[in-house]
Amino acid sequence: MTTTAPARGRTGAQGSAPPRLARHRTGRTGPTLVLALGALYCLVPVVWVVVASTKARSELFSTFTFAPGSGLLDNLRDLFAYGDGQYGLWVLNTALYAGVGALLSTLVSVMAGFALAKYRFAGQRVLLYAILAGVLLPGITLAIPQYLLLAELGLAGSHLSVLLPSVISPFGIYLSRVYALSAVPDETIEAARIDGARESRVFTSIALPMMLPGMVTVFMLQFVGIWNNFLLPxxxxxxxxxxxxxxGLYTLLSKGSGEPALYSIAIVGAALSIVPLVAMLLFLQRFWRLDLISGGLKG
Structure with a gap:
């Protein structure tokens, strides 16, 4: 009798999963379903745009939604021929606004975030609260005041009118401050100062390399935000x-009500506009991977 009881326990454990393990599996099902639904919700419009860009004008509204068409090459030819190559000019303008704007915004955000994290000065807390208020403030409320201000300076309608407002990012500054607090040790800064390094050298030679993954994150968020920005321009x-x-694509869609052929051009243009964002994300993700590896080595 003393030998059969453990055998029963082992048989019961092998025959059915323990209640704790079953609850653990059930608890993971709900979040997985929610994430799957969220991914489906985000990917369906992208798939529709890609599939619709392959359809000819006669196929766009007469075939199954997710059935590929036969007019991709014609749509691309019409797109780049529209307005004597105006789409290419829009791409260059967007690259200018997003590339230069995100780069300048990243530099300003990193410098401001490092100063707020590692220096003590009068009004620091008030400035931090103002930045947090800027994070909570919708960008749409600033568009009109920014236009009036730049119009007074004679810059409205120029490239600078889109570039300058994108340089200051309250969220980028706050994110850089949080990253500087955790990634740049105070002991390292003090050791550099003891060795005679100036503050500019401390920032460029010590802080910037340590904050590189955070800089990539700020740059990516700003680049995507400026690339997709509609209201300000x-x-x-x-x-x-x-x-x-x-x-530019909005003007094509607005003209499409009187000239339906422009719908196909606008759709293939929207599909092409996604490609640079995907390519840049794939290129920049290696910096996040490098940060995770270095963190594991430190641990």
Whole structure:
């Protein structure tokens, strides 16, 4: 009898999963379903745009939604021929706004975030609260005041009218401050100062390399935000030769009600506008992977 009881326990354990393990598996099912639904919700519009870009004008509204078409090459030819190559000009404008704007915004955010994290000065807490308020403030509320201010300076309608407002990012500054607090040890800064390094040398030679993954994150968020920004350039710009892709594609769609052929051009243009974002994300993710590996080695 003393030998059969453990055998029963082992048989019961092998025959059915323990209640704790079953509850653990059940608890993971709900979050997995939610994530799958969220991914489906985000990917379906992208798939629709890619599939619709392959359809000819006659196939766009007469075939099954997710059935590929036969007009991709014609749509691409019409897109780049529209307005004597105006789409290419919109791409260059968008690359200018997003590339230069994100780079300048990243530099300003990193410098401001490092100063807020590692220096003590009068009004620091008030400035931090103002930045947090800027994070909570919707960008749409600033578009009109920014236009009036730049119009007074005579910059409305120029490339600078889109570039300058994108340089200051309250969220980028706050994110850089949080990253500087955790990634740049105070002991390292003090050791550099004892060795005679100036503050500029401390920032460029010590802080910047340590904050590189955070800088990549800020740059990526700013680049995507500026690339997809519609309201600010729509208010600021009146010359179509200075439009970014968002405003340019909007003009194509607005004209499509009177000229249905422009719908196919706008759709294939929207599909192509996704490619640079995906390519840049794939390129920059190696910096995040490098940060995770280095963190594991330190641990």
């Amino acid at each position: 729509f208010i600021m710009l009146s010359d179509q030769d200075r439009y970014p892709l968002t405003v």
